[in-house]
Amino acid sequence: MPDDAAAATADEEETAPPGAEADEAPRRHGAPVTQGDMEVLHPSREELVDVACALRDEDGFAMCLDVCGVDYLTYGYRRALPEGIEPQRFEVVVTLLSHERRERLRLRVQVPAHDATCPSLFDVHPGSEAMEREVYDMFGIEFTGHPDLTRILMPEDWEGYPLRKDAAIGRIPVQFKATKDAR
Amino acid sequence: MSVAGEVGRFTSEGGQEMAPRRAATADELLRELGATLRMSEADAADLVGEGPSEEQTMIINMGPQHPSTHGVLRLMLELEGETVLRSKPIIGYLHTGMEKTGEDLTYLQGPTNVTRMDYASPLFNELAFSLATEKLLGIEHDIPERAQWIRMLLTEINRITSHLLFLATNGMDIGAVSMMLYGWRDREEGLRVLEKITGLRMNHNFIRPGGVAADLPDGWRDDVLRFIDDVPASLDEYDVLLTGQPIYRERLQGVGVITAQEAIALGATGPILRSTGVEWDLRRDLPYLHYDEVEFDVIVGDYGDCFDRYAIRLNELRESIRIVRQVVDRMPPGDYRIQDKKVTPPPRARIDESMEALIHHFKIFTEGFKVPEGEAYAAVESPRGELGCYLVSDGSAKPYRMHVRGPSFVNLQTLPHMLRGGLIADAVAVISSVDPIMGEVDR
Numbered sequence: 001m002p003d004d005a006a007a008a009t010a011d012e013e014e015t016a017p018p019g020a021e022a023d024e025a026p027r028r029h030g031a032p033v034t035q036g037d038m039e040v041l042h043p044s045r046e047e048l049v050d051v052a053c054a055l056r057d058e059d060g061f062a063m064c065l066d067v068c069g070v071d072y073l074t075y076g077y078r079r080a081l082p083e084g085i086e087p088q089r090f091e092v093v094v095t096l097l098s099h100e101r102r103e104r105l106r107l108r109v110q111v112p113a114h115d116a117t118c119p120s121l122f123d124v125h126p127g128s129e130a131m132e133r134e135v136y137d138m139f140g141i142e143f144t145g146h147p148d149l150t151r152i153l154m155p156e157d158w159e160g161y162p163l164r165k166d167a168a169i170g171r172i173p174v175q176f177k178a179t180k181d182a183r
Numbered sequence: 184m185s186v187a188g189e190v191g192r193f194t195s196e197g198g199q200e201m202a203p204r205r206a207a208t209a210d211e212l213l214r215e216l217g218a219t220l221r222m223s224e225a226d227a228a229d230l231v232g233e234g235p236s237e238e239q240t241m242i243i244n245m246g247p248q249h250p251s252t253h254g255v256l257r258l259m260l261e262l263e264g265e266t267v268l269r270s271k272p273i274i275g276y277l278h279t280g281m282e283k284t285g286e287d288l289t290y291l292q293g294p295t296n297v298t299r300m301d302y303a304s305p306l307f308n309e310l311a312f313s314l315a316t317e318k319l320l321g322i323e324h325d326i327p328e329r330a331q332w333i334r335m336l337l338t339e340i341n342r343i344t345s346h347l348l349f350l351a352t353n354g355m356d357i358g359a360v361s362m363m364l365y366g367w368r369d370r371e372e373g374l375r376v377l378e379k380i381t382g383l384r385m386n387h388n389f390i391r392p393g394g395v396a397a398d399l400p401d402g403w404r405d406d407v408l409r410f411i412d413d414v415p416a417s418l419d420e421y422d423v424l425l426t427g428q429p430i431y432r433e434r435l436q437g438v439g440v441i442t443a444q445e446a447i448a449l450g451a452t453g454p455i456l457r458s459t460g461v462e463w464d465l466r467r468d469l470p471y472l473h474y475d476e477v478e479f480d481v482i483v484g485d486y487g488d489c490f491d492r493y494a495i496r497l498n499e500l501r502e503s504i505r506i507v508r509q510v511v512d513r514m515p516p517g518d519y520r521i522q523d524k525k526v527t528p529p530p531r532a533r534i535d536e537s538m539e540a541l542i543h544h545f546k547i548f549t550e551g552f553k554v555p556e557g558e559a560y561a562a563v564e565s566p567r568g569e570l571g572c573y574l575v576s577d578g579s580a581k582p583y584r585m586h587v588r589g590p591s592f593v594n595l596q597t598l599p600h601m602l603r604g605g606l607i608a609d610a611v612a613v614i615s616s617v618d619p620i621m622g623e624v625d626r
Contacts, residue, residue, distance in 0.1 A: 037318050037559045062447050065562075066571060066588040075577050077556045093573065095560060095588070099447075099461070102468050106560065127450025130596050138282075150199050153275040153625055163283055 029054040031107075032082035040106045042085045045118055048109050052094070052124045061096040061105055064125035067132055068093050069139040073113075073165040081108075089113035090141055094121065094128075111141055120146040138163035201242060201259040201271040239263055245610065247276050253352060254621030256614070258598070260607065267610055270602045272595050277625035285585035289551025290316050293582065295388045297572070300587060301623035302385060304345040306338050306377075307565040308587070308623075309390040311572040314471060314561035316392035319554045319576050320526065327518040330394035331472045336407070336510045337380065337389065338563070339503045343414065344373035345566040346496045346503075349618045350421060353493060356615040357434050362424060369417050376410045379403065393527055394520025407511055411504045418500055426497065435490035439601035439613035442487060449600070450593045453568025454499070455617065458484035458491035465564035477509045489616040496566075496618075526552050551580030567591050567618060589623035 026033045029051045031043035043051040055061040070091045072079065079087050090111035097104050111118050120143035121128040132143045133152040140161035143149055151158065160167050246257040255276035261269040285296050297312045298305040317323040351366020374384045380403055381389040381396070389396045425431045441451070443459035456463055464481040466474040479502040484491025520527055528547045529540040556578040562571035568590030575584040594617050601613045 036557065064450055065452075065569060065593075066560075066573065066586075068573060068586040068588075070575055070584045075583060077577055080557065093558075095571070095573070097569075099463055099468075104469075104560070104562075125450070126448050127593060127596060130592065131450075134592075151275075152199065153278040155275070156199055162280055 029058075032085060034080060034082050036080070036106070038104050038106055040108055042082055042108050042110075045109055045111065048094075048107065049119050049121065049124060051107065052096070052121055055096060055105065056124055060098040060100045062099065063097040064094065064121060064128045064131075065097045065104065066093075066095040067121070067128050067135055069135040069141055069163065071139060071163065071165045081110075085110060090116060090139060092118050092135065092141060116140055117142045117144055119144050122146055137161070140164065199273055199275075201261065201269065201273075240268060253614070253619055256595075256619060256621055256624070258602075258610070258614070260602070260610065262607060265606050265608070267602045267605055267607055270599045270610075272598050274592075274595065274621070274624050277621045279625070281626045282585055282587065286582060289580045290392050290554055290582065291547070291551050293585065294391050295386075297585075297587060298386045298388055299622060300589065300626050301565060301567070301570070301591070301620045303348050303620050304338075304341050304566050305386050306334075306341040306390055307563055307570050308572075309388065310334055310338055311561055311563045311565075311570050311587070312574075312585075313390050313392045314563065315559045315572040315574045316554065318559035318561055319557055319574055320392070321555070322393070322521060322523060322526070325523070326394060326521055328473075328515045329398075329517040330519050330521070332510055332514050333395050333399060333519060334390055335472050335474070335477075336507060336514070337377065337387075337395075339506045339510065340373055340376055340407070340410070342503045342566050343411075343500055343507075344370045344377070346500050347373065349496050349566070350425075350493075353615045353618075354425060356611050357431060359425060359428075359431060362421070365417065365420070365424075369414060372410055372413065376406050379406055391520075393523065394518070396520075398519045399514075404511060404514075407507065411507050414500065414504055418497065421497065426494070432490060434609075434612055435493060435616075436488060437486070438489045438605060438609045439616060440486060440488045441597055441601050445600055446487070446597065449596050451568070451597050452590050453564070453566070453594070454492050454495045455594055455597060456568070457482065457495055459487035460485055465562060465569060469562075471561070471563060476513075477506050479503075479506050489612050492616040492618075499566075553578060553580050554582075562588070565590055567620065567623070568594060587623075587626060589626060591617075591619040591621075591623045592626075595619055595624060 028041055031041040031047055031051050034040045034042065041051060070093060071089065072087065072091060073089055081087055088110040090113065092109040092111055094107040094109070095104055096107065109118060118141055120132055122132070122145060129146070129148070130152060132146055133149060135141055136143060136149055137151045137153050138161055150156065154162065240261050240263045242259055242261050244257060245260055247255040257273040257276065259271045259273060260267050281296055281300060285293060288296055293312050293316070294309040297308040300308050314323065317326065347366050347370040351363045351370065354362025354366065377387065378384045380399060381387040441455065441459060443461050446456045446459045446461065460483050462481050462483050465471070467481050482495045482498045482502065484495055524543070528544045533540040534544055554576045556576050558573070558575045560571055560573045562569050569588065570590055571588035573586040573588065574582050577583040598613065598617060602610050605613065
């Protein structure tokens, strides 16, 4: 499955080389590319795993440095997204590293609030496991295909997702837990 | 999730805990076995139900209060006799929501917050945060030379103190209690130098967006040189005390082995990655500040075991001393922070004579300076690996989102791989060799 996907995206790249059409944003492995402080790819949720896989196998981005979430609920400005990418409330930001090329690369995935799910990168980068759990814990974004999606930093019975912009600081009652049974 | 639900009814941490063997699914075994790199899902499915029965194994908790877990790390270990089968780190006991707090502090207050994350090497947190802020401001190439060299000087001294702390705790975990005393003693000398320069032993809040908080004090050169002249003699002592000692080697060699492929797949950085033979050091490979202008070697290991990780840190100390010596020689004159009126408050003397300067000063410290909207990621090579800071700005004076990629947090994922099949006594050595700082893991 990953090989097929990689081949498919490679074909796409051949038929539409980056910057071939002046109007169209450049693409890499089928995902629109923008330049920030590093190269930024904007794959859709469906493309995410295939793009990460192609980047790993073809371009040497072998290490998943970081997975983090951003809640753009109260962001007042227009975000720097390429055309065709619909801004959504949540964004999953993945930072990849290639040791051979000595460069980092960022993937920004839009995740809508009404369906806060995102495919897990666990099969491509096992190291994303704890970081995806953290995003789930802090933002309530569910990673489909994650082997052990549980809260990691907050207590298991915590209600709400603390890093969401509608979870205010200082308004959370202090919670104590009673021991149910002595172990 | 069903497994989590089943366990959750009986335990306080619910699904975060390790499930009993009968409840382990193929997915979970795939992960627990550390086999994501080598084993297919079908192979893992075959394994379900195999292995020792539940009567022969026992799940025990190591931590959160255990001297060898360096804080409040809790490990659930499944033991068969003395052999560790599965294990799972459970974290979050030190979680204080520092990323959320960071969204409510200005960029000038930010370093005060992040410096408390990795409390054994606080200056690296401040540096990563400051570099990311400077990227957003677009002033990363305008930081004065002296400020950059001061940053290098401080972080390298901090690396020395952090690695000395590792040597101390590593020695104690293995049973070389005298090493504990020597390590803390030498670290204290380093902290004394840092205290003289920054005013504080730890949590300095000294490296700030735009430069550093103050110029180096009089006599800094003598203090720094005295410190780095003393350390090598101690390191030679440690070589006698630990490196060449057969008991110590027996405890560490061949214990907690991890391969380069595993380390890369799991996102491990720093000494863990280098112990597997991967030459990767951000200071050399993606240089920041002026690391491309100083000479030092990247230390790598061969076997990926605990001894390699110990030896790498011991020799990185020597490299850091080399760097500090070069920095002391080359310290340029000039400003210690950027003279950009938007970012830098006016000097104290100006406040007495100019009303505008007073207002400006007041504004910067109450409202903070505004940072253009955008996103930036900056990373430094902390003693534990790649310490990154990801900032999203919405154009206001506070970060819209502040995320720190803590190397300890990611490195902890290698524990189940390294512990598997070892003895429980070796678990102590393995945890110690990862050198996790829980403040950074939980943030």
